[in-house]
Amino acid sequence: MRASARIVILHAVFDVLAASASAGVTVVCYRWRLRDAAHRIESIGMGYALVLVCGAVAGGFAAGTLNLWLSGVPEVGRSIVGALAGGIVAIELCKRARGIRHSTGLVFVPALATSVAIGRWGCYFSGMEDHTYGTATSLPWGHDFGDGVLRHPVQLYESFTMLAFLIAALGLIAARNRFFMNNGFYVLVMFYAGQRFIWEFLKPYGAAIEPFTLFQLICAGLFCYSLVMMWGGPDERTGP
Numbered sequence: 384m385r386a387s388a389r390i391v392i393l394h395a396v397f398d399v400l401a402a403s404a405s406a407g408v409t410v411v412c413y414r415w416r417l418r419d420a421a422h423r424i425e426s427i428g429m430g431y432a433l434v435l436v437c438g439a440v441a442g443g444f445a446a447g448t449l450n451l452w453l454s455g456v457p458e459v460g461r462s463i464v465g466a467l468a469g470g471i472v473a474i475e476l477c478k479r480a481r482g483i484r485h486s487t488g489l490v491f492v493p494a495l496a497t498s499v500a501i502g503r504w505g506c507y508f509s510g511m512e513d514h515t516y517g518t519a520t521s522l523p524w525g526h527d528f529g530d531g532v533l534r535h536p537v538q539l540y541e542s543f544t545m546l547a548f549l550i551a552a553l554g555l556i557a558a559r560n561r562f563f564m565n566n567g568f569y570v571l572v573m574f575y576a577g578q579r580f581i582w583e584f585l586k587p588y589g590a591a592i593e594p595f596t597l598f599q600l601i602c603a604g605l606f607c608y609s610l611v612m613m614w615g616g617p618d619e620r621t622g623p
Contacts, residue, residue: 397505405494420489434477442469450597454589488568496549503542517585535585573609576602
């Protein structure tokens, strides 16, 4: 089997593991603490899932591909941060069109954190072909992704960061922390965008607007989005 084929299969295995674990965490958290949060989606119906998936797929491929082109790599790419932004935009438009103002995203918080924490290992093991490796480093944990250069394993930085968030989030959900139960999705988006913005400085991507990459600009937008939604208060929220 060719090396590229093995990498594709390996990445797919971690994608399946991430999806399966996310689904399992969602079911457990739904039965445990998030039944009320899940019921908020019912007012939108099955169209919610379709809109969310279409937005996430479009955003993920658009941002991932454009970022590669800006980096001088004429390939099709995927992006978690692009998928997150695309899903948010799609749900925002759907909910505004239907006049729905309540928040519906808390039920997705454990799943999203779990997906990133596991899925990034697939990126890590995929090496240079995945285009998610970091810049060169002399730190002792630098990793050779296949080009003979020790690089920041930024995939693992992100995985461990989101694992820490998942643990904290589950603790807050267990305690039914009022602030987190009302703002958990926005806290997730803010945390993910913030940590991703930092790790992007350790990646060799081309700049969209100097000195920032496309992903950093998207992260900045997501961070501001979260601030605005939390500032608005529970009666004024329209976000996912």
